[in-house]
Amino acid sequence: MIIEKIKAKSFAKKGKIDSWWWAEASMNPYRGCYHDCKYCDGKAEAYHIHEDFATRIQGKINSPKLLDQFFKKLGYFPTNRSKTSTLVDFIPGSKLTIESTQPSKFICCVGGGVCDVYQPAEKKLKITQKLLQVVYDYNFPLFLLTKNKFVLRDLDLLKKINNFSYANIGFSITLADEKDQKIVEPNASTTRERFETIRKLRSEGIHSGILFLPVLPWIGDTENNMNTIFKQAKEANAEYILVGGMTLKPGRNKKEFLNMIKQNYPDLLDSYITLYSNENKYGQPDKNQIKNLGLINPVVKAYQYCKRYKIPIRMPRYIPEGRIDTNIRISTILFHLAIIKALRPPIWYNTYPFQEAAQFIDSYNIDLQELSKNQINALPISEKVLPYVFEFLETRRCNYLEDIGEFKTLFVN
Ligand code: SF4
DSSP states (O other): EEEEEOOSSSSOEEOOOOOOEEEEEEEOEEETTTTTTTOOOOSHHHHHHHOOOEEEEEEETTTTHHHHHHHHHHHOOOOOSSSSSSSSGSTTTTHHHHHHHHHOOOEEOOTTTBTTTTTEEEHHOOOOHHHHHHHHHHOOOOOEEOGGGGGGGHHHHHHHHHHSSSSSEEEOOOOOHHHHHHHHHHSSSSSHHHHHHHHHHHHOOOOEEEEEEOOOTTTTTSHHHHHHHHHHHTTTTTTOEEEEOOOOTTTTHHHHHHHHHHHOOOOGHHHHHHHHTOOTTTTOOOOOHHHTTTTOOOOHHHHHHHHHHTSSSSSSSSTTTOOOOHHHHHHHHHHHHHHOOOOOOOSOOOOHHHHHHHHHHHOSSSSSGGHHHHHHSSSSSTTTTTTHHHHHHHHHOOHHHHHOSSSSTOOOO
16 A cells, blocks of 8 residues: 655535534545445545555645634634644633634534545554544534544544534444455454444443445345344444445446456346446436335335334434524424435425425524514425424424434434
8 A cells, every 4th residue: 555645725615514414514634545445435536536546545634734724714713722822822711702702613524435534544644633633622523434443543532522522433334244344345444343443432422323334235235234233233332323325436436346246246246237227427226226126225124223223313413502503403303304204104205395494494594483483484494394393493392203202312412
């Protein structure tokens, strides 16, 4: 493996809320990933990452500095930094005053689908560690995604972030059987190691759970694989399991995956070729073939296991200080309804109005509690959705979610 140091021109950017892990800014400190998962979406040409994705790793060494500038530009102050090189260091209590006058905060996601932030190059470059230090300095909440037990090197720092704000470590886990897992994710920590790491983080009071994605058709969606992962998640005290199917973008992403199937699961090759024969640019499988091949949506299957093992299928949401609490709670309920209504009879396939309203309310800067009924009716919120909004405003509840036991697990705070 070759490790290269590069300088990024830009690094973090703030966007819309991500309703999977509730982050509003994401950052990838590396280009390429030694873990070399055979389904890795990051290998798709769309991301413009070099051909030797798994063997040449580029670390953006200036990213901690860029993150610091990003926070500063948005009007934040490093209140947890011991020396800020400003007058504030000499005025007693001024850091506390500054903290209360800053803009409201949001969850930052370190890591994502195009690199793993604790892959072996991190041992040498320590970029992720420096990023966490900046996140801590600015007292920001954090979500971090990895497949590597090496995250425990930074346990003390994660505990500090969690004590001051919020730290949540998500582990992507897809295959319980170690032989399958080594074929599909050759250089990541083993599934057992990932579960052990979750257990350790949870015992230290840090938020942690599982991203069961992608669920590999015929390999990952079997009764045995799903049940084992949920059982082990329960034993590790995982806080949530998010589930999603597999996309294979035409080009390198699909080619590499099919190559792995040909070599290791030849009996499945024709089925995979048929399932992804539509060449969908986002890599979605062909809906007609899903049915023809007798596949069931893995999220539908997983929902039964979530119920059996009493693990939420969504990540409980942390509400950063200073946010409009009512709006965030309503938007979270609506995002949740959009998922749940597609899973429970009578199934609603058009849950788009719920997602659209949730996105709108999440970033709406007037507290809905302060508006009249007429003013709320005039907002771009579908008639289908409005009853849930008014119900929450009047009762601070959502009966639909309470009746199925999913109201209490929506929030961390
Ligand atoms: S760990 Fe993530 S980024 Fe790395 S190869 Fe696997 S899927 Fe891709």
